[in-house]
Amino acid sequence: MMDFLTNDLLQLSDSAVRNAIPLLLACLAGLYSERAGIFDIGLEGKMLVAAFAAGAFSAIAGMPIADGGWDMGAWSVWIGLGAAIIASTVFSMIHAFASITLRGNQLISGVAINFFAAGITVLIGQYWFRMGGQTPQLRAGQRFEPITLPFADSLKDVPVIGDIYFKLISGHNIIVYMGFAIVALTWWVLYRTRFGLRMRAVGENPGAVDTAGISVVKLRYSALIITGILCGLAGAYLSLGTAAAGFGKDMTAGRGFIALAALIFAKWKPISAMWATLLFGMLEAIGNKYQTVDLGFVVLPGQFMQALPYILTVVILAGFVGKAIPPKAGGEPYVKER
Amino acid sequence: MNKNLPKWVDLGLIPVLTLLLAFAVSGLVVLSIGQDPIEVVKVMLNGAFNPYGIGHTLYFTTNFIFTGLAVAVAFHAKLFNIGGEGQAGIAGVGVALVMLSYDWPHWSIALLVGTIAAMAFGAAWAAIPAYLQAKRGSHIVITTIMFNLIGSALIGYLVVGPMQGEGSQPQSERFPSSASLPDFHEIFGWFGLEFAKHAPANISFFIALIAAVLVWILIWKTRLGYEMRAFGHSEKAAVYAGISPLKITMIAMLVSGALSGLMAVNTVQGDAERLLLGSVEGAGFIGIAVALMGRSHPVGVLLAAFLFGILTQGGAELQFELGIPAQMITVIQALIIMFTGSLENLVRIPMERLFIRAGKGATS
């Protein structure tokens, strides 16, 4: 039993954290967008294009100049991260232009962005690297390395606490820690700053914001820039911060939709978003570790774990357990009343 | 749709202009990966229309007619069914279940039963999101997305679990040969005409055409369609007229799900003859583009589905001939969805200005 707790549970929790991070960042990205009144089902696409940009540019930046690279050594990973953020933000701005400026259908724009990302990443990837849409395997300096937190080594042998500190809390890469920091930051921005107040208002009643002398358009664009940056981080994590060490086609594998589910599950609140994505990350970890889960009275297949986040979201949406009420102005382009 | 614009502009000119814009941007993408757009168009058209290719083109067209009609029917009731992917997938399970359970005396009976199974399973997979939307106000876009993903997990489980056939492949047993549907080679043969062998286009294509006619009758000629359109334009007016929102939401989504489901007759029964992983391959989403471009009218849907059929088959040829990944087509599809869907105002707003000005000039 002790063994299960210290080994299996810790290992599962550790995987859960790793699985949760891209979900968490994408979920927070969606939070900014939807809190500002813009539906975003294009999180998946933005993450994907970011993952590609990160993998591609980190690889190019790290290549020797002779091979057509930039020979930037340990800086490569940061070039990759920057490229991811830029690519994702450009996509986010296309969504903004369609949804805010042209008052187009936000759902359709999201669908288009997902498709576009799925196609363009492979097209360009193949053109640049000729590896069937993959990017080259990333080496040290081209990816984010685990960080050993202070005293982790010396505390390693302390029972329980040392285990937790060494195995669970320490040893992740920088984006993991950034992810949790961004949760706190988002909470603070949302509830403690002028920008947060205005953003929450514009998602509920843009008319109130407009008549208060604030530009609805600027506010929504700003929110979507943040969405772009956070999706960029989420995507970069996938190709630069996981064992994949590079981009593979369709590598987001539906994470953008799980993030969307988590956002609803969390009722558009940042702290809850963290718990929701950790829960979903845990489900994924269990699904990966065990082919089947034997609960004694029923044996669940691994695919059930995979589907559980979606099932939970439907249950929440149906309002059987605590109704999720989305921001009121979500999905509707703002038009001054006539 | 818009009282400022003549019908031919709204239904003809704007779709064509947005499509041209999408193609123009696609051309830029082609240039950016170091290819010649003219060459690409040539290869695609040749790939789509050569005697063998046309059989594939029509096969894909069949899929897109079904999913396009599905989205269109829901659109008329102002419901956005983004769940075609899941509905078609689950319908495939239904088709496989019935096909594997009997040895059929004749393909026509297998076709009839397969059609019913596909419609029933597709509709069933749409029923829960529809009910939750009508009764609990859960956003149907989100629930249908969730049901796509749940469906894909379910199929993933079935093809490696209870329904797995012999061998280690994630697929079901092959259907008995009595379930196999006549393909175009065979059908053309009945009339003494030639059609290339081994092309996947099959009798389902004609079912798709019949479905288009039936949808046209449903929407424009029946009282039910009248109620759906009234509900789609104004829920308040529908309630005033004694039309039940629950009933219309359910029926529209069930019909939509059944239409998506019919795609499985084409893919699972007509082509693969077994249940496979990922047999829908994004056709559910392409249905959105098809319905948008076709302005939710069956004739428009047929034309748009054919266009996407050409693109899909032509795109496959790009890989053989020019080494361009098939994802080129995904990009073009995305651009079409974007320009005809979310960026349509890019064309529409200038058009409206133009016509308001022209209208003023004419009256003053």
Added chain:
Amino acid sequence: MSSTTNNAGRLDAAAPAIELIGISKAFGSVQANKDISMVVAKGAIHGIVGENGAGKSTLMSILYGFYKADSGSVKIDGVLTQINDSHDAIAAGIGMVHQHFMLVDNFTVLENVVLGAEDGALLGPSLRKARKELKRLADEYELDVDPDALVEDISVGFQQRVEILKALYRQAEILILDEPTGVLTPDEADHLFRILRNLKAQGKTIVIITHKLREIMDVTDSVSVMRRGEMTKTIATSTTSPEDLAEAMVGRRVLLEVNKKPAEVGETVMQIKGLSVTDVHGVQRLKNVSFELKRGEILGIAGVAGNGQSELLEVISGIGAATSGEVLLHGEAIDISPKANAGMRRQRGIGHVPEDRHQRGLVMPFMTWENTAFGYHNEPEYCGKFGLANQKFMKQDAREKMERFDIRPPIPQLVASHFSGGNQQKIVLAREIERNPDVLLIGQPTRGVDIGAIEFIHQQIVNLRDSGKAILLVSVELDEIQALSDRILVMFDGVIQGERLPEDTNEGELGLLMAGVDPETKS
């Protein structure tokens, strides 16, 4: 005089607070404001009256920067001021309380007040400052509201105070109120007027848009009248009378004398017994309402909008459900539970011309032949085989209805949005009247309808009465009620405040009843 020459930007104590010069604004082909000029003296309460759609709200929305004028200019305190958006208006010291409040429902009062008027990037200091300021304003102007209450939890009267507080917090010197009493109880309205007088005493300038003449006479110093996008006159309130203003509002005195003979009232057709409706927010909209409706009579229901008339129509027509009570038709109870629907009512012979023809009465993108069967589309004559619609008959039927009701242009293939308001209303009326219902419910029959069509519509209603049908007429236009009704009920706050016969009463008495005052007891 000095105001037109003072371009130096110097404050001029004698300059008017607001000066609008030649304002014009068109929406598409509709000219909402035509070359309007208006002057409001500093420290005055100025009224703008006019009928629905006269262009009052558009004019004030231009002043507040919500819309941009096509031409014309604005001077504030004698200084030419460019107002491009609400931000500019606020900077110029203008505040506006919109007819539909611009509040964020799930924000607290405090957050709503601070929104857009924060002092810095962090919220804390702004909220603390606003809390203090709110307390001061509350003491000064009787504007107390709990700063920590959520807006969705407080009554509309309080929500309006939040809107006024928002403007004052932004140090507005000019306050515009658009139809401020439409949603208020009489007590709340009185309170509002006290606040306005208070503000005036502090030197603020107030513009109030309304169509209620009594309020104008009560509270304003000067008044402008608008009609069809034009300003017809501006005058000191003390030198005018409600009669004069009414005439200026409607142009020529509309002869609302409807050509009708005395009613031949028959037996009771419908009985309403103790009807109550509580809405989703838990607000009781209809309180124990009872009355009878007889053959051959027009029963008019007068009242300010939002006093329960809409709910009454909704329950009887089957659109909405009642919380308690009974509705009897020919002595038989009809289903008023949530399970009922409007189709059931039509089958029982209850027709309904709804208050809102754009949202309910017509499907705007539908062609006329589709609209003339709307709601009756499952009746046998409209049905074809196999669930099809009998479109040939529907078109034929539409053509005949268009001819009998003089609907122009008489083209059944034209969609509803192409017709003028009057012709749209005639489409609805043709549909409902030609079914020959035992009871016809009519809400706001002439809202947004041109004068020519009004007379026609009124005549149709009277003809239906004369053929022995029972008609329940709801209208916020008092003269319409007076001209058409054989009996008048006045509704106030969900209650029937009084019943009068048109020949035994007058506008003054009805007006008092509509304001919740019983003239007999004067309480």
